[in-house]
Amino acid sequence: MxxxxxxxxxxxxxxxxxxxxxxxxxxxxxxxxxxxxxxxxxxxxISRLTGADVRAHMAILGIDPGPGKVVGALDWAGEFLKRRYGAGRVLVLGVETLQAAIRSAGFEVVPPWAEARADIVLVGLDEGLTHFSLSAAARAVARGAHFVALNPDVRAPREGGSFELGGGAVVLAVQAAAGKAPVVIGxxxxxxxxxxxxxxxxxxxxxxxxxxxxxxxxxxxxxxxxxxxxxxxxxxxxxxxxxxxxxxxxxxxxxxxxxxxxxx
The missing domain is CATH 3.40.50.1000 (HAD superfamily/HAD-like)
Structure with a gap:
């Protein structure tokens, strides 16, 4: 075939x-x-691991990836924003690794309490998510900030057919509150x-x-x-x-x- x-x-x-x-x-x-x-x-x-992290995880599991490289949403997030928006201030709902990737791409990362300064809101999987930060992201998007989702996955597969919430669940919350759909990187x-x-x-x-x-x-x-x-x-x-x-x-x-x- x-x-x-x-x-x-x-x-x-x-x-x-x-x-x-x-x-x-x-x-x-x-x-x-x-x-x-x-x-x-x-x-x-995957919202919280770099390509290098993924390959390390595979090695721990005894999976040999061979020469295959990982093309991940987290690693490419900064490049995506640069190509689409050029520059700006980004409010990031996501792990510190994602925030660091955005800074490395030349963007200023603003905290939730500075939502009014955000030109872009980037939403991934935020394990430290609070009601305040979620509300701030939604308000920034409603105000007119560009809305970008790392991915739309509401579930992440786990052992034995189980799952945990994915970053897409956070994306849906912001989308529902702001009344605006995101551009998706992944x-x-x-x-x-x-x-x-x-x-x-x-x-x-x-x-x-x-x-x-x-x-x-x-x-x-x-x-x-x-x-x-x-x-x-x-x-x-x-x-x-x-x-x-x-x-x-x-x-x-x-x-x-x-x-x-x-x-x-």
Whole structure:
């Protein structure tokens, strides 16, 4: 099915691992990609880890990512803001790592109590979120500040099929209170897909995206012109009539027969 595809783009959580649980087929899949010489990138909406942090987490889990680099929303947030807005003062709802990334990109990060100075409100996963900071972000957006979401994910997969709230839940709160929808850095927006394909040196028609989220991974890939695979781990999740993957499987290694060098 994907024998003519030159590269693979992979989601991480829910595809290779969930929290500290390595998912079935993950190690075999990456090993096969490396053995077949299929270039790949990991693309993630994770709000609190840099690409280096993600690779370190994979190493702890015993997952060898090989030469695949991580294209993450957190790492690319500053570049996204620079390209879109140039400069400005940013109110960040997010972990200190995200705030540091925005400062490194040349932006001034303003605290919630200085909401009136914010030109941009960037919302990620804020583990220290308070009613005051959430209200300040919503007021700034309602006043006219640009509203940017790191990602729209309301859930983050965890061990045993469980989950925890994702940054998208915070985004929805700000959106509801401010009455304004955000621009999205991560999936399903095109930005991270474009960065991954640029690093791989391929066109959309030459790449396939593998992910577990129909609304972000599959819909985003299709909008970017890429083929898509949906990992439906439990085999019981309902499909979406508006989002159709090219292939649906239970575990990631079931994709291998459909890639270059596969049999079957």
């Amino acid at each position: 994907f024998r003519d595809r030159r590269a693979v783009v992979l989601d991480l959580e829910g595809v290779l691992y969930a929290g500290t649980e390595v998912l079935p087929g993950a190690k075999d899949f990456l090993c096969a990609l490396n053995e077949r010489g299929i270039p790949h990138r990991f693309i993630t909406n 999936k399903p927006g095109p930005f991270l897909f474009e960065q991954a394909m640029a690093e791989l040196g391929v066109k959309p028609a030459e790449a396939v995206m593998v992910g577990d989220n129909l609304r972000t991974d599959v819909a985003g890939a299709r909008a970017a012109g890429m083929a898509s695979v949906w990992i439906n781990r439990w085999g019981a999740l309902p499909g979406d009539p508006e989002v159709k993957p090219d292939l649906e499987v239970r575990r990631v290694d079931e994709v291998l027969p459909h890639l270059p060098g596969g049999r079957g």
